[in-house]
Amino acid sequence: MEVKIYKDKQEVAERFSKYFAELVTDAQIFHVALSGGSTPKVVFDVLAKEYGNKIDWANIHFYWGDERCVLPSDNDSNYKMTVEHLFSKIEVPKENIHRILGENDPNNEAMRYANLLEINLDRVEGIPQFDLVILGMGDDGHTASIFPHEIELWDAKDHCLVATHPDSGQKRVSINGKVINTAKEVAFLVTGENKAEKVDEIHNQKEGYEKYPASLVKSDSGQLVWFLDKEAASNL
Ligand code: 6PG
Numbered sequence: 001m002e003v004k005i006y007k008d009k010q011e012v013a014e015r016f017s018k019y020f021a022e023l024v025t026d027a028q029i030f031h032v033a034l035s036g037g038s039t040p041k042v043v044f045d046v047l048a049k050e051y052g053n054k055i056d057w058a059n060i061h062f063y064w065g066d067e068r069c070v071l072p073s074d075n076d077s078n079y080k081m082t083v084e085h086l087f088s089k090i091e092v093p094k095e096n097i098h099r100i101l102g103e104n105d106p107n108n109e110a111m112r113y114a115n116l117l118e119i120n121l122d123r124v125e126g127i128p129q130f131d132l133v134i135l136g137m138g139d140d141g142h143t144a145s146i147f148p149h150e151i152e153l154w155d156a157k158d159h160c161l162v163a164t165h166p167d168s169g170q171k172r173v174s175i176n177g178k179v180i181n182t183a184k185e186v187a188f189l190v191t192g193e194n195k196a197e198k199v200d201e202i203h204n205q206k207e208g209y210e211k212y213p214a215s216l217v218k219s220d221s222g223q224l225v226w227f228l229d230k231e232a233a234s235n236l
Contacts, residue, residue: 036078141212
């Protein structure tokens with residue numbers, strides 16, 4: 001595991017974008033699972049602005065590690081956020097965008113998406129393997145949409161599962177822990193003071209850290225890189 005600490009969210013976005021651009025160079029085809037939330041907005045803005053015409057987006061296929069079960073036009077939609085901050089600014093073939101259909105029945109969509117991953121991705125011991133999974137971490141220690149109150153979903157037998165947000169009750173479709181840890185690369189993008197406590201507990205393996213889903217990300221077969229800003233790393 002590698003931990004990179006930068007000045008602020010903007011520098012995290014700039015350094016991650018450089019890392020991403022280097023990863024996709026020379027790739028014939030590259031399958032990446034995106035995360036949602038607010039941190040990726042800055043990352044996508046930098047990717048579009050600095051690398052919009054430097055990356056051959058036709059080789060990159062976009063998926064999501066998790067999606068809220070809402071319409072793609074809903075402000076809660078991770079897909080909608082990605083269109084606004086990235087896809088609307090770059091030349092990416094629409095067939096390269098594999099969104100989770102938040103408008104569908106959650107259980108049916110989890111099955112459909114799991115099948116899609118099986119078809120589109122190489123498999124390692126039966127588990128679809130992404131070239132890169134981008135993750136965020138909530139201030140409760142969740143990652144993708146695996147929340148502490150239902151951490152057993154990390155070990156769901158299916159590649160994709162239906163989760164429930166602990167406060168809002170909103171349904172989510174998420175990839176499970178095996179898909180995350182089978183990725184060739186996992187990049188954690190964690191910024192802000194409100195993440196510092198959990199970052200410290202997880203990285204210093206403090207009492208009870210295993211109850212946070214983010215602590216279970218290991219990237220068994222590849223490289224795990226944490227991109228932190230100084231605020232999120234302030235207790236390290
Ligand atoms: C989501 C994300 C989620 C996110 C964390 C961190 O759909 O909300 O996938 O796991 O990464 O909540 O979000 P911030 O970057 O907004 O803190």
